Amino acid sequence: MIPELKFSKAPASAAIAKVYADLASLKSSSLPADWLKVMEHHGYPEGEWIQVALAPGAAWLYIARPPATRYGVDGEYRALEEFRKAGHRLERLCKGHKIKTLQTEFHPSQGKGHEALLEGLLLSSYRFDRYLKSSNKVAAGKASSEKESKRLSVHPVNLGKEALLELAELCRAVIKARDLVNEPQSVLGAVELAQAFKAMGKESGFKVTVWNQSRIQQEGMGGILAVNRGSVRPPTFTIMEYKPANAVNKQPIVLVGKGVVYDTGGLSLKPTPGSMDSMKCDMAGAAAVGATMQAIAKNSLPVYVIALVPATDNRPGGDAYAPGDIIRISDGTTVEVLNTDAEGRLILADALHYAKRYKPELVVDLATLTGSAVMALSSHATPCMGTADRNQMQAMVEAGFRCYERLVPLPIWEEYGDMIKTSVADLKNIGGREAGAITAAKFLEHFTDYPWLHLDIAGPAFLDAESTYRGKHGTGHGVRLLYSYLRHRSMLPKVPAQAATSRTSSKFNKK
Numbered sequence: 329m330i331p332e333l334k335f336s337k338a339p340a341s342a343a344i345a346k347v348y349a350d351l352a353s354l355k356s357s358s359l360p361a362d363w364l365k366v367m368e369h370h371g372y373p374e375g376e377w378i379q380v381a382l383a384p385g386a387a388w389l390y391i392a393r394p395p396a397t398r399y400g401v402d403g404e405y406r407a408l409e410e411f412r413k414a415g416h417r418l419e420r421l422c423k424g425h426k427i428k429t430l431q432t433e434f435h436p437s438q439g440k441g442h443e444a445l446l447e448g449l450l451l452s453s454y455r456f457d458r459y460l461k462s463s464n465k466v467a468a469g470k471a472s473s474e475k476e477s478k479r480l481s482v483h484p485v486n487l488g489k490e491a492l493l494e495l496a497e498l499c500r501a502v503i504k505a506r507d508l509v510n511e512p513q514s515v516l517g518a519v520e521l522a523q524a525f526k527a528m529g530k531e532s533g534f535k536v537t538v539w540n541q542s543r544i545q546q547e548g549m550g551g552i553l554a555v556n557r558g559s560v561r562p563p564t565f566t567i568m569e570y571k572p573a574n575a576v577n578k579q580p581i582v583l584v585g586k587g588v589v590y591d592t593g594g595l596s597l598k599p600t601p602g603s604m605d606s607m608k609c610d611m612a613g614a615a616a617v618g619a620t621m622q623a624i625a626k627n628s629l630p631v632y633v634i635a636l637v638p639a640t641d642n643r644p645g646g647d648a649y650a651p652g653d654i655i656r657i658s659d660g661t662t663v664e665v666l667n668t669d670a671e672g673r674l675i676l677a678d679a680l681h682y683a684k685r686y687k688p689e690l691v692v693d694l695a696t697l698t699g700s701a702v703m704a705l706s707s708h709a710t711p712c713m714g715t716a717d718r719n720q721m722q723a724m725v726e727a728g729f730r731c732y733e734r735l736v737p738l739p740i741w742e743e744y745g746d747m748i749k750t751s752v753a754d755l756k757n758i759g760g761r762e763a764g765a766i767t768a769a770k771f772l773e774h775f776t777d778y779p780w781l782h783l784d785i786a787g788p789a790f791l792d793a794e795s796t797y798r799g800k801h802g803t804g805h806g807v808r809l810l811y812s813y814l815r816h817r818s819m820l821p822k823v824p825a826q827a828a829t830s831r832t833s834s835k836f837n838k839k
């Protein structure tokens with residue numbers, strides 16, 4: 329259960345975590361002499377929590393590392409990431425010492441750093457434990473207050489209530505995305521995913537429309553239908569809309585999330601270890617865009633956003649689509665299927681074509697699309713490609729640095745388009761071994777006529793081993809990125825989309 333952020337003064341019995349900008353600010357503060365002795369004993373290390381008092385009244389001190397100067401823009405944002413990681417370690421310390429109430433302080437007060445620390449702490453508390461016997465007992469009501477009483481209360485000193493409430497909602501949304509990703513396909517199919525979005529919309533205040541199989545047939549969404557043919561469970565197409573009266577944009581920003589709820593590869597079957605065994609995560613893009621809708625609605629961002637999720641599983645059953653098939657996407661484009669495991673782009677093609685009717689300011693799709701993206705950047709970054717102008721691309725890249733869901737632009741030059749040409753259809757669905765992330769993007773580009781960005785999150789969406797506050801398995805990757813982008817966009821004045829996108833980057837650092 330996510331720790332609770334409190335706005336009241338911490339009780340005297342609370343544990344204390346104090347962060348100091350540097351050694352000088354630690355030495356100039358009026359700390360108990362025995363605490364300073366402990367710090368001296370340890371040699372005043374930077375970037376480490378040092379316990380200076382035991383429970384009750386446990387206390388930890390932390391001296392920040394000097395800001396990084398390497399790696400250009402990455403270095404500028406590195407300090408915040410260090411605080412998120414410190415928040416992760418603090419969460420582990422609290423758990424280990426069975427701390428129930430914690431007061432956090434920054435000296436001197438540093439709002440962004442303090443928020444980052446809390447962000448790391450909140451996100452680190454996540455466990456996907458609902459299937460554990462111990463957790464079931466709690467759920468069954470045997471001790472329904474047990475979990476609640478174990479919940480950590482955090483009292484940050486000198487942080488605005490508004491910023492904390494916003495942060496808590498954002499973290500809740502990330503955790504919602506993680507839950508959706510971690511839920512096995514046997515529980516969460518395309519229909520259940522759409523139901524989850526309905527529930528989220530009702531709870532958070534955005535509109536959700538779900539199309540069933542026959543509606544998808546009426547729309548001629550041949551990509552979704554082809555991928556779904558090997559399944560006994562129907563596909564869905566979900567349209568989410570958040571349109572506040574005070575929105576800064578007239579033309580919506582459209583988010584598109586790949587919702588392959590399980591990917592066996594179809595007839596081009598995947599091997600199990602290290603491949604099919606994690607493929608419940610193939611709807612991580614869908615989870616991210618749905619959870620982003622939750623976050624922006626909960627926090628009432630003044631920005632008009634639509635989210636589209638085509639969803640199905642990809643199986644080799646009965647009448648499964650096969651290599652050699654030629655299918656027709658809803659815009660009329662024919663596609664020669666040469667590998668049924670390149671299915672994500674087929675269902676995204678229908679969604680991207682559908683997005684044209686909104687005349688969007690920008691479309692951003694998130695998809696666990698290619699192994700090629702993982703080979704290039706691992707889980708530390710996401711390739712970012714598209715036709716958006718350089719200001720929009722730059723704004724998204726900056727958003728990535730702010731929340732440390734970093735993006736790396738890759739080209740989608742004309743020449744790459746030749747790699748998905750075939751003589752028997754308008755396109756083929758794979759481009760060969762080289763530049764796989766790029767040829768996938770070239771395929772998607774065919775179905776766009778608006779400014780567009782494609783984020784291939786196959787690397788960071790799902791982790792086999794724990795990685796600090798990102799956790800293990802579903803990371804909810806993309807929620808903080810999109811939120812950061814949309815929040816920044818929502819702070820721009822009401823101007824036509826064209827003018828809005830040509831703003832300089834000087835505003836980006838302000839959040």
Ligand SMILES: [Zn+2]
Nearest residue numbers: 591669670671
């Ligand atoms: Zn696949």
